[in-house]
Amino acid sequence: SQTIHQWPATLVQPVGSPLSLECTVEGTSNPNLYWYRQAAGRGLQLLFYSVGIGQISSEVPQNLSASRPQDRQFILSSKKLLLSDSGFYLCAWSGQGANEQYFGPGTRLTVT
């Protein structure tokens, strides 16, 4: 069966510091991968999605970036965090040609 991991689970970072969040998927090959952010009391906002290694599409222009160095690894980064970057960051995967997306456990980021 497929499993999706995210780490760290929680993170507190000062404004202006860098960020690196990691997501890995097990039990499947060539998945579509997605990064979402959920601000407190808000809906899910799609940040990036990837249909293959090195193929990244950005949905929202901001100070975040994403990379996919391996088939089942998706990384979300920032060089300098803003207060507005606080939120619940969720990675999701879907199979190629499949519709359903499955979410990882998430990383709760607080920027102070």
Place this chain on the structure above:
Amino acid sequence: QKEVEQNSGPLSVPEGAIASLNCTYSDRGSQSFFWYRQYSGKSPELIMFIYSNGDKEDGRFTAQLNKASQYVSLLIRDSQPSDSATYLCAVRVDSWGKLQFGAGTQVVVTP
């Protein structure tokens, strides 16, 4: 901008009753629809998906889709306190699998 609308709630439901959640969407070409359950502080969990007009049942959950009227609904029968959560409606909006989410409906099941 393709939109997905849900009533934010909270929807208060007595234990054992039916909870009825509604979702409307703006993109008439949408073909795939999803319901996720999100407990407080946790990530969303896929509980139902529906692609064809009509009803789809899975245990105590029934998803209903009406493409002509552009709405999808979720019924939760015999509601339990463990059903208390926020329910997110999602619509696939392109060929790459991107989903547009509604803001969610909070359901509170009271004993």
